[in-house]
Amino acid sequence: MTGGKIKLRDWSAAVVLGVLLVLLAVFAPAFYQPQPLLSLLAREAPALVVACGAALVIICRQIDISVGSQFAVCSVAAGLLAAQGLPLLLVVPLSIAVGTLLGAINGVLVAGLRLPSIVVTLATMVTWREGLRWLRQGQFVDLPDGTQWLGLSQTAGQWTLIVAALLGLLGLVWATQHLALGRFIYAVGSDAEAARLSGIRPQMITFLVFVLMGALAGLAAVMNLVQSPQVDPKAGTGLELKAIAAAVVGGVEITGGRGRLWGVLAGLLLLACIGPALTHLHLEAYWEKAIQGGIILLAVVADGWRHRK
Amino acid sequence: MADLLRLISVTKSFGAVRALRNVSFDLQPGEVHALLGENGAGKSTLIKIITGAHQPDGGILEIHRTRVRHLTPAVARKLGIACIYQQPALFPDLTVAENIALRLEAASVWHRVRWAPRQAQAQALLQRIGAAISPAAEIRSLSMPEQQLVEIACAVGAGARVVIMDEPTASLTQPEQRRLFTLVRTLRARGVGIIYISHRLEEIFALADRVTVLRDGESLHTCALADTNEAALIHLMVGREVSQIYPAAAGPAGRPRLELRELACAAAGVHGINLTVHAGEILGLAGLVGAGRTELARVLFGITPADSGEIRLDGERIRISSPQEATAFGIAYVPEDRRRHGIILEMPIAHNMTLAIHRQIFRGMWLRLGAERRFALDCIQTLGIKAASPSAPGSSLSGGNQQKVSLARWLATRPKLLILDEPTQGVDVGAKSEIHKLIRQLAGEGLAVLMISSDLPEILGMSDRIAVMRGGTLAALLPGHAAANTVMTAALGAKENT
Numbered sequence: 192m193t194g195g196k197i198k199l200r201d202w203s204a205a206v207v208l209g210v211l212l213v214l215l216a217v218f219a220p221a222f223y224q225p226q227p228l229l230s231l232l233a234r235e236a237p238a239l240v241v242a243c244g245a246a247l248v249i250i251c252r253q254i255d256i257s258v259g260s261q262f263a264v265c266s267v268a269a270g271l272l273a274a275q276g277l278p279l280l281l282v283v284p285l286s287i288a289v290g291t292l293l294g295a296i297n298g299v300l301v302a303g304l305r306l307p308s309i310v311v312t313l314a315t316m317v318t319w320r321e322g323l324r325w326l327r328q329g330q331f332v333d334l335p336d337g338t339q340w341l342g343l344s345q346t347a348g349q350w351t352l353i354v355a356a357l358l359g360l361l362g363l364v365w366a367t368q369h370l371a372l373g374r375f376i377y378a379v380g381s382d383a384e385a386a387r388l389s390g391i392r393p394q395m396i397t398f399l400v401f402v403l404m405g406a407l408a409g410l411a412a413v414m415n416l417v418q419s420p421q422v423d424p425k426a427g428t429g430l431e432l433k434a435i436a437a438a439v440v441g442g443v444e445i446t447g448g449r450g451r452l453w454g455v456l457a458g459l460l461l462l463a464c465i466g467p468a469l470t471h472l473h474l475e476a477y478w479e480k481a482i483q484g485g486i487i488l489l490a491v492v493a494d495g496w497r498h499r500k
Numbered sequence: 501m502a503d504l505l506r507l508i509s510v511t512k513s514f515g516a517v518r519a520l521r522n523v524s525f526d527l528q529p530g531e532v533h534a535l536l537g538e539n540g541a542g543k544s545t546l547i548k549i550i551t552g553a554h555q556p557d558g559g560i561l562e563i564h565r566t567r568v569r570h571l572t573p574a575v576a577r578k579l580g581i582a583c584i585y586q587q588p589a590l591f592p593d594l595t596v597a598e599n600i601a602l603r604l605e606a607a608s609v610w611h612r613v614r615w616a617p618r619q620a621q622a623q624a625l626l627q628r629i630g631a632a633i634s635p636a637a638e639i640r641s642l643s644m645p646e647q648q649l650v651e652i653a654c655a656v657g658a659g660a661r662v663v664i665m666d667e668p669t670a671s672l673t674q675p676e677q678r679r680l681f682t683l684v685r686t687l688r689a690r691g692v693g694i695i696y697i698s699h700r701l702e703e704i705f706a707l708a709d710r711v712t713v714l715r716d717g718e719s720l721h722t723c724a725l726a727d728t729n730e731a732a733l734i735h736l737m738v739g740r741e742v743s744q745i746y747p748a749a750a751g752p753a754g755r756p757r758l759e760l761r762e763l764a765c766a767a768a769g770v771h772g773i774n775l776t777v778h779a780g781e782i783l784g785l786a787g788l789v790g791a792g793r794t795e796l797a798r799v800l801f802g803i804t805p806a807d808s809g810e811i812r813l814d815g816e817r818i819r820i821s822s823p824q825e826a827t828a829f830g831i832a833y834v835p836e837d838r839r840r841h842g843i844i845l846e847m848p849i850a851h852n853m854t855l856a857i858h859r860q861i862f863r864g865m866w867l868r869l870g871a872e873r874r875f876a877l878d879c880i881q882t883l884g885i886k887a888a889s890p891s892a893p894g895s896s897l898s899g900g901n902q903q904k905v906s907l908a909r910w911l912a913t914r915p916k917l918l919i920l921d922e923p924t925q926g927v928d929v930g931a932k933s934e935i936h937k938l939i940r941q942l943a944g945e946g947l948a949v950l951m952i953s954s955d956l957p958e959i960l961g962m963s964d965r966i967a968v969m970r971g972g973t974l975a976a977l978l979p980g981h982a983a984a985n986t987v988m989t990a991a992l993g994a995k996e997n998t
């Protein structure tokens with residue numbers, strides 16, 4: 192009986208998204224113009240990659256609020272490398288490497304020194320962000336020609352990014368179900384002591400989750416960078432909140448151990464569609480944030496209610 | 501007589517478990533009344549009824565000769581009932597004066613705090629019980645006996661007429677105990693009634709006026725201590741027929757599997773352990789709560805690694821410093837608190853079963869879900885687990901079946917030594933006997949089994965030999981056919997004079 196309810200929560204974001212899309216199809220078919228829709232999805236592609244990482248961190252009963260700053264550091268680093276004339280094929284792994292390093296720092300502090308992740312990542316969030324400001328003085332990085340849209344046409348570039356994000360999601364979904372590491376993340380997030388008594392090293396798993404989060408932030412930074420001619424050193428401001436919100440709305444429980452990565456896709460799209468939907472339904476666009484907040488609140492209330500049962 | 505407290509035929513059940521049956525008890529002013537019984541005899545439940553934490557299902561509760569129908573903790577406090585627990589329930593970050601004030605002042609949100617009287621009151625109370633503790637000290641900085649004194653000061657300050665002391669000497673040194681006893685006698689001289697719970701018989705004989713023995717939730721016998729002796733009390737505590745049938749031993753034990761020499765771990769509080777467990781043997785580890793049995797298991801599983809001494813497995817000397825190493829050596833541990841750490845409730849049964857054996861059934865990095873499912877189905881069948889499917893969550897199972905899943909996880913590692921901590925706690929009778937059969941069958945296959953249990957009939961029925969622990973070390977090593985009295989005598993540290 193609880194099984195049914197758990198499944199419902201896994202799919203609730205997708206169901207609400209479906210209802211919203213049907214409403215839009217009936218009352219505002221203009222929403223389905225291909226080009227704006229494609230732009231919307233391409234804009235959300237990097238956020239999807241980050242949100243998947245955030246979901247894994249939350250499933251492991253941790254939190255990482257430094258992802259926005261990690262994203263910004265990786266963006267600027269990748270931008271500078273590209274400006275030096277490095278081909279994108281090299282910029283991508285280097286950006287991921289920078290993210291991995293930043294993630295490893297969080298991981299060492301949280302798993303190695305056993306510090307609370309909220310405080311650790313709050314500190315690294317501020318440190319990376321302010322360090323970047325001091326370094327760049329707010330200056331944008333100009334990217335060489337041929338970087339934007341990966342040197343393709345805009346449509347082809349956008350499609351490439353969307354497909355890449357979806358492939359990334361697919362890969363992570365597969366990994367959580369078929370790799371021992373994925374299983375261990377759920378085990379540690381559910382009951383770290385039970386996991387330890389089963390011979391799993393919870394601290395190692397926690398460390399790896401933070402490393403993975405950093406690597407995904409590095410990848411997402413490049414996916415964002417190729418969408419514009421310049422890199423804003425303030426890139427990724429608020430990204431951590433967006434990623435955590437997408438995970439929670441998608442059914443990942445903030446208390447750890449539960450949630451599916453598929454849900455994150457639905458959660459992210461649902462939050463992302465609110466703004467355009469308001470515009471197309473001729474409602475005040477000012478309501479966007481309030482409605483997003485309401486959806487997050489609803490998700491948390493649903494989880495709390497399920498627990499009390 | 502002017503009873504302070506009287507319970508007549510009190511009954512209390514938790515689900516299907518009858519914790520108390522027709523328990524009668526009374527307390528007179530100026531009396532120390534000892535409460536005696538083995539683990540799970542119903543002492544805690546009785547105390548919780550007296551303090552209002554539990555409501556009895558039936559029977560009569562009288563306080564100061566007045567029948568009380570719905571006793572709540574607040575009402576109990578008002579009626580002058582105070583309880584001093586083994587682990588003082590104080591707020592560690594607040595000062596002594598603040599803690600005392602929290603107990604004595606009205607629990608009103610807008611109550612104005614008057615600091616000077618608070619301080620003075622605490623000072624006066626501490627002086628009255630002869631405690632040299634500063635009211636401004638933080639509880640965190642006090643030792644365990646000092647914290648107990650603060651608890652007693654609270655009880656005195658509240659004008660308690662009934663003081664319950666639950667194993668107050670468990671963590672005290674000899675001189676601290678003597679000071680506590682003097683204090684108890686002072687309280688008694690002032691007409692306070694004291695319910696004194698302890699496993700230490702010599703304390704009870706030194707301090708108490710009367711004793712009530714509880715067994716299986718029944719009050720068996722109340723008498724003056726002058727009219728009884730240790731042997732008679734022990735007989736009362738354990739004297740019951742073994743009603744259950746236990747599986748017989750398959751054959752003689754094999755060669756030594758696990759040998760411990762002078763094993764000690766300060767962090768776990770165990771020391772001087774010399775013990776051998778043979779292949780094919782079930783060694784029952786008996787003792788009272790807090791005797792160090794679970795702590796020994798945790799040392800052997802590398803959770804709190806040993807500081808000194810020797811562990812030999814199959815004759816080879818080994819060091820175990822983490823659960824991973826223990827698992828690699830072939831040691832399996834099914835922990836006590838199944839609901840908390842035995843299985844992961846949110847996870848499917850199949851995932852729970854394979855959690856400890858990833859390296860064996862999944863070669864390389866990835867999982868083979870088909871193989872896992874087959875393995876789980878196999879376990880479900882051979883262990884007789886009642887589950888809807890391997891993908892049902894652990895939380896959907898009954899206690900006995902959860903325990904079997906926890907067992908399955910470890911059996912799959914093909915261990916040499918299986919440590920079971922309270923394997924049938926909270927398990928219904930049918931599942932209990934199935935688990936017993938399973939344990940015996942495993943021993944028959946050459947496994948060495950170390951079984952911790954507080955269930956004396958289970959220890960006596962299942963064990964080939966019985967090791968009794970007391971105070972963090974081995975108190976006795978007895979044959980499997982030992983009498984219940986002998987085991988209890990060793991666990992209590994009493995002299996056997998039957």
